[in-house]
Amino acid sequence: MQQHRYTRVQIVDENFVRHVQQQQLPELSTYLSLQEIGLTPKKFVELFETQMISRHLDFAARELRAKGIGFYTIGSAGHESNAAIGELFRHNDIAFLHYRSCGFFIQRTRKHSKRDAIEDVLLSCIASTDDPIAAGRHKVFGSVELFIPPQTSTVASHLPKAVGTALAIPRAKYLQLQAPLPYDGVVLCSFGDAGMNHSTALGALNTAALCSFQKIPLPLVLICEDNGIGVSVKTPPNWVETVVRNKPMLHYLKCDGRNILDTYRCAQQAESTCRSQQKPVFMHMKLVRLLGHAGSDIESQYHSTEEIEALEAQDPLLHSAKIALEQGILSVPEILDLYEEVRQRVRRQAEVLIGRPRFRSSAEVMQAILPRRPAIKRVPQPSSDKRQAMFGKEFNHLKIRQHMGRLLNWALADLMLQYPNTLLFGEDVAQKGGVYHITTGLRNKFGPRRVFNSPLDEQSILGTAIGFAHNGFLPLPEIQFLAYVHNAEDQIRGEAATLSFFSDGQFANPMVIRIPGLAYQKGIGGHFHNDNSLAVFRDIPGLIVACPSHGADAVKMLRGCLRTAHEEGRVVIFVEPIALYMTKDLHEKGDGLWLDDYPDPQEELLPGSLHVEGSSELLTIITYGNGYYLSKQAEKILQQQHDIQIKIIDLRWLAPLNETAIIDAVGSCSNVLIVDECRQTGSLSETLVTLLATQTTQPRRIERLTAKDSFIPLGEAANLLLPSKEDIVAMALKTLGRPHDSVGATL
Numbered sequence: 001m002q003q004h005r006y007t008r009v010q011i012v013d014e015n016f017v018r019h020v021q022q023q024q025l026p027e028l029s030t031y032l033s034l035q036e037i038g039l040t041p042k043k044f045v046e047l048f049e050t051q052m053i054s055r056h057l058d059f060a061a062r063e064l065r066a067k068g069i070g071f072y073t074i075g076s077a078g079h080e081s082n083a084a085i086g087e088l089f090r091h092n093d094i095a096f097l098h099y100r101s102c103g104f105f106i107q108r109t110r111k112h113s114k115r116d117a118i119e120d121v122l123l124s125c126i127a128s129t130d131d132p133i134a135a136g137r138h139k140v141f142g143s144v145e146l147f148i149p150p151q152t153s154t155v156a157s158h159l160p161k162a163v164g165t166a167l168a169i170p171r172a173k174y175l176q177l178q179a180p181l182p183y184d185g186v187v188l189c190s191f192g193d194a195g196m197n198h199s200t201a202l203g204a205l206n207t208a209a210l211c212s213f214q215k216i217p218l219p220l221v222l223i224c225e226d227n228g229i230g231v232s233v234k235t236p237p238n239w240v241e242t243v244v245r246n247k248p249m250l251h252y253l254k255c256d257g258r259n260i261l262d263t264y265r266c267a268q269q270a271e272s273t274c275r276s277q278q279k280p281v282f283m284h285m286k287l288v289r290l291l292g293h294a295g296s297d298i299e300s301q302y303h304s305t306e307e308i309e310a311l312e313a314q315d316p317l318l319h320s321a322k323i324a325l326e327q328g329i330l331s332v333p334e335i336l337d338l339y340e341e342v343r344q345r346v347r348r349q350a351e352v353l354i355g356r357p358r359f360r361s362s363a364e365v366m367q368a369i370l371p372r373r374p375a376i377k378r379v380p381q382p383s384s385d386k387r388q389a390m391f392g393k394e395f396n397h398l399k400i401r402q403h404m405g406r407l408l409n410w411a412l413a414d415l416m417l418q419y420p421n422t423l424l425f426g427e428d429v430a431q432k433g434g435v436y437h438i439t440t441g442l443r444n445k446f447g448p449r450r451v452f453n454s455p456l457d458e459q460s461i462l463g464t465a466i467g468f469a470h471n472g473f474l475p476l477p478e479i480q481f482l483a484y485v486h487n488a489e490d491q492i493r494g495e496a497a498t499l500s501f502f503s504d505g506q507f508a509n510p511m512v513i514r515i516p517g518l519a520y521q522k523g524i525g526g527h528f529h530n531d532n533s534l535a536v537f538r539d540i541p542g543l544i545v546a547c548p549s550h551g552a553d554a555v556k557m558l559r560g561c562l563r564t565a566h567e568e569g570r571v572v573i574f575v576e577p578i579a580l581y582m583t584k585d586l587h588e589k590g591d592g593l594w595l596d597d598y599p600d601p602q603e604e605l606l607p608g609s610l611h612v613e614g615s616s617e618l619l620t621i622i623t624y625g626n627g628y629y630l631s632k633q634a635e636k637i638l639q640q641q642h643d644i645q646i647k648i649i650d651l652r653w654l655a656p657l658n659e660t661a662i663i664d665a666v667g668s669c670s671n672v673l674i675v676d677e678c679r680q681t682g683s684l685s686e687t688l689v690t691l692l693a694t695q696t697t698q699p700r701r702i703e704r705l706t707a708k709d710s711f712i713p714l715g716e717a718a719n720l721l722l723p724s725k726e727d728i729v730a731m732a733l734k735t736l737g738r739p740h741d742s743v744g745a746t747l
Contacts, residue, residue: 164467194230482517
C-alpha cells in the first residue's frame with residue numbers, strides 16, 4: 001500500500017522528464033507572450049525554477065516521511081503557479097497562506113530575503129528546532145521578515161482575520177497611527193475550494209462584501225486555489241464561480257492556475273484593482289491537485305486510474321515547459337538540466353539537515369506559548385485636562401460611588417483616551433451603547449472609526465480583532481453574551497491563542513475580549529443569556545481569563561488587562577458578570593454596599609493578584625464573580641447567627657491560576673469551601689480541589705458548592721440550579737461539622 005503511494009510520486013516525476021523529452025505537452029488554454037504581461041525571460045526562468053523547487057520539496061517530504069524522519073506530507077503539487085503571486089506583490093503585503101502555497105513562499109523568499117527557502121521548508125518538515133518560524137512545532141509557511149504569519153492546517157479559519165487586517169490598513173492611515181503595515185498595503189489570503197463551504201469563509205466573504213457595499217476601504221485579495229476536491233470530496237463544477245459571482249461587491253477575477261503566465265496576468269489585475277480602488281478582489285485560480293491530499297492519502301480509493309492520469313497530464317510544470325519551448329526561452333536539454341539540478345540541490349539539503357536538533361523537553365516546546373516581545377514602555381496616563389475635556393460634564397460625577405456598569409463605562413473611556421490604538425466594536429456597541437449600556441457615549445467621545453458596530457457574526461468579530469492586532473491596534477471586541485462565543489471559539493483557540501506558539505513567539509495579536517456572561521441576571525433568561533460555563537477558555541494555553549466581582553476591581557483589572565495585552569502581546573478574556581452590572585446593595589435595599597468609588601487612574605490590578613478578606617484559620621471560602629457577592633452575604637449570616645468567622649478569597653483571575661498565591665492565602669486553614677457558580681462538571685472547582693489536595697500537605701477538609709450540570713432555564717427556575725447565599729451557609733456548616741439544613745445546589 002505504501003509502495004503504491006510512492007509509485008505515484010515516481011510516475012509524476014518520470015512523466016515530467018519523458019513528456020519534456022518527447023515534447024508531449026498539454027495545450028495552453030490561453031496564449032500570452034512574456035512581453036504583453038511585462039515578464040522578462042530571465043524572470044520566467046526564475047519562476048519556473050521556483051515551481052520545480054516546490055515540486056522537489058514535495059518529493060523530499062515524502063521520502064523523509066518514508067524514512068521516519070519527516071512528519072508532514074501535505075504538498076503543493078499542482079499549485080506551483082502561485083509562485084507568480086509571490087513574485088508580483090510586495091514583500092510587506094501581509095500574506096495568510098494556504099498550506100499549498102509553497103511556490104508563493106519560495107518566490108517571496110528568493111526575491112526579498114537572504115534565507116534559503118529550501119532549507120527553511122525542509123527544517124519545518126522534519127520538525128527541527130532550527131526551523132526559523134515555528135522552531136519545529138508545526139510545518140508552516142511563515143516569516144516575520146516577509147510579513148507571512150504562520151497558518152496551521154488552514155481550511156478557512158484564517159479568512160476572518162484577513163478581512164480584519166484589510167480593515168486595519170486604511171483605519172491606521174485615517175487615525176494616523178504608526179503601524180507595521182504600509183498605508184498603501186494589500187492583504188493576501190489563499191485557501192482551497194473546499195474551504196469555500198466552511199462557515200468562516202462564508203462569514204468572511206459576507207463581511208468583505210458588506211464592507212464594500214458600505215464603501216468601507218478593504219484592500220484584500222482572496223486567492224481561491226481551486227483544484228476541484230477537498231481530500232476525497234469533489235467540489236461541484238462551477239460552484240466557486242457561481243457563489244462568488246453572485247456577490248457583486250467582490251471584484252471577481254479568474255485564471256488558469258496551471259498556466260503561470262495567466263496566473264501572473266490575473267495577479268497583476270488583482271494587485272492593481274485592489275491597491276488603487278481599496279476594494280476586495282476574489283482571484284479564482286483553476287488548477288489541479290497532484291499526488292493526493294497528503295502522503296497518507298490513497299487517492300485510488302476515490303479516483304480511478306484514468307482520472308488520476310488525466311490530472312497528471314495537466315501538470316503545471318508541463319504547462320511551463322510548453323511556454324518555455326514555444327517562446328524560445330529554454331530548450332529541452334536546458335529544462336531537463338534545470339529540473340535535475342533542482343532535484344540534486346533539494347536532496348543535498350535534505351541529507352545535510354537530517355541531523356538538525358529537535359525538541360528535547362516540554363519546557364522547550366512550551367516556551368513559545370507566550371510571545372517574545374521587546375521591552376515596551378508603559379503608556380502614560382493622559383493629563384487631567386485631557387480627561388476633563390473627554391468626560392465633559394460627567395467629569396464631576398467621577399467622585400460619586402457607582403455600580404459596576406457605570407464604572408466600566410468610565411474605565412473604557414479612560415483607557416481609549418490613554419491608548420490611541422484601541423478600537424471597541426461588537427454587536428450594538430456604538431449608538432445603542434450595548435445591550436447593558438456599558439459602552440454608552442463612547443462613540444460620541446471617540447468617533448465611529450474607533451467605536452463601531454459589527455455584523456451579527458461572532459467569527460467576524462473575533463477575526464476582525466485578530467486582523468487589527470496584526471497591524472498594531474489593541475482591539476477591544478465585545479461578544480454580546482457568553483453563550484455566543486461558542487459560535488466562534490476556534491477564532492480564539494485555533495487562531496488568536498496559537499499565533500505565538502506556531503511562530504516561536506515572533507508574532508503576537510494582543511487583544512482584550514469583553515464578554516458579558518454568567519448567570520443570576522433577572523428579567524432575561526434562558527441558556528443563551530445565562531451561560532454559566534467558562535470551560536471553553538480555561539484549557540487554552542496562554543489565555544488570560546479575568547472575572548471581577550465588583551466595580552472597583554472591574555476597573556483596575558480592565559486596566560491591568562490592557563496593559564498586559566499591550567506590553568506582553570497577550571490575548572485576554574474579560575468576563576463581566578451581568579447580574580452584578582447594576583447591583584448597588586449587598587444585604588438590604590438601600591445599603592449601597594456594592595457601590596464603589598472610581599479608582600484613581602494610576603490604580604490597576606495585574607493578572608494573578610488575589611483579594612483576601614479575613615484571617616480565619618477555621619474556614620476559607622474560595623470563589624469569584626457572583627460567588628464572591630453571595631459569599632459576602634453568607635458571611636454576615638455565619639457571623640451573626642453562628643458566630644463563625646471566615647476568610648474569603650476572591651480569585652479575580654481564573655486562568656492562569658496563581659497557584660502559589662492561592663496556597664499561601666489558604667495557609668493553615670483547616671477547612672476550605674469552594675463556591676463555584678459554574679457547572680459541577682468542568683468547573684474551576686475541580687482544578688482547585690486538585691491543587692489543594694496534591695500541592696499541599698496540610699490536612700484539611702475540602703468541599704465544593706457548584707451549579708447543577710444543567711442548562712439554565714427561563715425565569716425563577718434558574719435559581720433552582722445555582723448556588724445561593726443559603727446554600728453557602730448550609731454548606732459552610734456542613735464543612736465544619738455543624739448542624740445544617742439541606743443544601744439546594746450541588747454538593
